[in-house]
Amino acid sequence: MDHTSPEAHLDLGFMTLTFNLSTVLMLVVSAVIVFLIAFVSTRSLALKPTGMQNFMEWILDFVKNIIGGNMDWKTGRSFHILGITLIMFIAISNLLGLPFAIVYNHTLWWKSPTADPTVTMTLATLVVVLSHYYGVKYQGTGGYVKNTYFKPMSFMFPLKVIEEFANTLTLGLRLYGNIYAGEVLLGLIAGIGGASIFGWFGMLIPGLAWQGFSIFIGFIQAFIFTMLTMVYISHKVSADH
Amino acid sequence: MVLDYFVLGAGATGLNTGDILATAVIFLILMLLLKKFAWGPLMDVMQQREELVSSEIDAAEKARKEAQTLLEEQQAILKEARTEAQTILEGAKKQADASKEEIVSAARAEAARLKESAVRDIEAEKEKAIAAVREEVVSLSVLAASKVLGKEISEADNSALIKETIAKAGEAK
Numbered sequence: 222m223d224h225t226s227p228e229a230h231l232d233l234g235f236m237t238l239t240f241n242l243s244t245v246l247m248l249v250v251s252a253v254i255v256f257l258i259a260f261v262s263t264r265s266l267a268l269k270p271t272g273m274q275n276f277m278e279w280i281l282d283f284v285k286n287i288i289g290g291n292m293d294w295k296t297g298r299s300f301h302i303l304g305i306t307l308i309m310f311i312a313i314s315n316l317l318g319l320p321f322a323i324v325y326n327h328t329l330w331w332k333s334p335t336a337d338p339t340v341t342m343t344l345a346t347l348v349v350v351l352s353h354y355y356g357v358k359y360q361g362t363g364g365y366v367k368n369t370y371f372k373p374m375s376f377m378f379p380l381k382v383i384e385e386f387a388n389t390l391t392l393g394l395r396l397y398g399n400i401y402a403g404e405v406l407l408g409l410i411a412g413i414g415g416a417s418i419f420g421w422f423g424m425l426i427p428g429l430a431w432q433g434f435s436i437f438i439g440f441i442q443a444f445i446f447t448m449l450t451m452v453y454i455s456h457k458v459s460a461d462h
Numbered sequence: 463m464v465l466d467y468f469v470l471g472a473g474a475t476g477l478n479t480g481d482i483l484a485t486a487v488i489f490l491i492l493m494l495l496l497k498k499f500a501w502g503p504l505m506d507v508m509q510q511r512e513e514l515v516s517s518e519i520d521a522a523e524k525a526r527k528e529a530q531t532l533l534e535e536q537q538a539i540l541k542e543a544r545t546e547a548q549t550i551l552e553g554a555k556k557q558a559d560a561s562k563e564e565i566v567s568a569a570r571a572e573a574a575r576l577k578e579s580a581v582r583d584i585e586a587e588k589e590k591a592i593a594a595v596r597e598e599v600v601s602l603s604v605l606a607a608s609k610v611l612g613k614e615i616s617e618a619d620n621s622a623l624i625k626e627t628i629a630k631a632g633e634a635k
Contacts, residue, residue, distance in 0.1 A: 231480060240480030248484060252492040259500035266507045268514060277504055302501050306493040334485075339478045343485040 227328045247334040251314040259309070284308060287448050291455035296359065300454055303351070308447040311335060311344070311396065315439030318404050319432060322411075335442075336401040338394065345393030348450045349385065356457030368460055392449055399442050403435040600624050 227242040262273030270278055284304040288297035318333030334340050356365040370381045410431055414424040603624050 228478075229480070236479070238480035238483060239478045240484065241478050244478070244481050245484045245488075248488045252488050256492060256495055256500075259496050263500045263504045266503055268507065268511050270507075274504070274507075277500070278508060281501070281504065281508065301505075302493060302497050305501055306489070306496055310489065310492060337481065339481040340485045343482045344489065347486055347489065 225328055227330065241337065241339070243328070243330045243332065244334055244337045244340060246330065247314070247317060247332060248340065251310060251317060251334055254317075255306075255309045255313050258313075280305060280309065284447065287444075288451050291451045292459050296458050297451075297455075299355075300451065304447050304451060307344075307348075307450060308443045311446050312440055312443035314340075315400050315442060316436065318400070319407065319435050319439070322404065322408065333400050333404060335396055336404050338397045338401075341397040341400075342389075342393035344396075344446075345389050348392065349389045349453060352450075352454040352457045355454060359458040360460060364460065365457070369457060388449075388453055392446065392453075396442050396446055399438055403431075403438055406431055407435065596628065599628060603628070 226244075229240045229242050231238040231240065259277065262277045265271075266274060281301070284301060285294070285297075288294070288300060288304060291297070314333055314335040316333075318331070318336055321331065322329060323331035353365075353369075356369055360368055369385075370378050372381075407428075410424045410428045413420045414428065415421075600621060604620060607620070607624070
């Protein structure tokens with residue numbers, strides 16, 4: 222379990238950027254897979270959908286329903302593409318680490334990008350910053366400040382400020398915790414399997430069970446992340462919450 | 463650094479600023495690419511389908527209304543035709559009755575006329591026959607009388623006498 226990360230540093234003069242190369246690699250792999258799935262399935266678009274187009278339309282409708290449950294569709298449609306991309310990117314990222322992990326020279330190369338807190342916190346921060354941006358855009362600066370920090374009671378201002386940070390933190394760490402824990406346990410089970418021939422038979426059933434459960438968790442976490450994104454955005458863009 | 467204890471993750475030794483940048487950039491690029499190449503066209507198609515369905519529903523509704531109007535129109539026309547047929551039938555019946563009456567009465571009149579003329583003919587024939595018989599009787603009587611008397615009597619002289627006798631005989635009869 223004591224793998225190191227392949228790190229690289231980029232000196233910009235005023236600051237040094239640290240890259241975890243495996244995270245970057247896995248992010249690119251996830252993005253490419255998501256893009257290929259979406260791109261290939263939307264090549265022969267028809268009014269009467271067939272095959273993969275049905276699946277893509279199902280995802281679109283699914284995200285549309287998530288958004289529709291939180292705000293009216295007129296404002297919600299601006300976040301449709303964000304929602305679809307989020308749910309697909311996170312679901313694929315969660316699944317990537319499940320079939321195997323690749324460790325080369327004690328360096329972990331293949332894993333779920335979402336098993337890295339930096340990635341999930343970045344996504345969460347991105348979403349929360351977006352929600353603030355759209356809050357200002359839809360309600361005006363005054364409306365945004367009043368709606369976000371002084372409702373329902375103005376004395377709740379400190380709590381509301383804390384809430385914004387808590388939201389960001391929980392959104393990111395929930396995803397990270399679920400996926401990272403899943404990978405750790407998968408690694409342990411695989412370790413048992415590698416120990417001896419008895420261990421191999423012993424881990425077969427728990428391994429299968431945990432793989433299945435992790436697939437389930439991967440989709441559920443993608444759904445929850447998208448859902449909460451829309452909840453946070455809707456709190457900012459509509460005044461009636 | 464004290465803050466190192468807050469850093470989570472496998473083998474991370476510091477805040478990976480590069481990862482933050484990479485995640486944000488990769489995610490945003492993915493979103494833009496998908497918008498351009500996948501979601502955009504797909505949403506367009508779904509929008510088109512929505513419009514198509516709603517326009518088809520409108521068209522169907524319109525066609526249904528049109529059919530309803532046409533049906534009513536046809537029914538009205540049918541009703542009218544039926545009434546007209548009834549009228550024509552009744553008129554024909556009436557006319558047939560009238561011409562029947564006419565034909566029958568004409569036939570009746572013709573028959574009466576024929577009968578009358580026949581009766582008249584018979585009457586005339588009878589008169590003629592009686593006259594002929596009378597003439598014959600006169601000549602026969604004259605012949606018989608002349609034979610009985612053995613004397614030539616002029617027919618003209620005696621015919622008046624004979625006629626008188628016959629008339630008398632006729633009256634006596």
